[in-house]
Amino acid sequence: MQTGNLRNLKTREDRAQALLLGGAVDEVSPNIYFVHGSTLYTVTLLDSVEGASTCTCPDHEFRQVECKHIRACELYKESGTQQHSVREMVVA
Ligand SMILES: [Zn+2]
Numbered sequence: 001m002q003t004g005n006l007r008n009l010k011t012r013e014d015r016a017q018a019l020l021l022g023g024a025v026d027e028v029s030p031n032i033y034f035v036h037g038s039t040l041y042t043v044t045l046l047d048s049v050e051g052a053s054t055c056t057c058p059d060h061e062f063r064q065v066e067c068k069h070i071r072a073c074e075l076y077k078e079s080g081t082q083q084h085s086v087r088e089m090v091v092a
Helices: 004-021 058-063 068-078
Strands: 025-029 032-036 040-044
Antiparallel strands (some): 032 040
């Protein structure tokens, strides 16, 4: 009954992981990332001191939630940059 939120979070976490592992995250500059989703989104990661992180996807712009793209970029940052050889995503 009250697991809705939790399930949602887990799903977003899973999707963020999938994006990261699929090489969908591209670091453009230290806190700017391109995320290849259904289209190309730009994510700006900010420390809470500087303000909230932003993403150009509708999920974030309309609902003001931390979307899977932002989460994926955070994971990317947390995991360091040693994963950037995984970039086999085909974007048509
Ligand atoms: Zn997003």
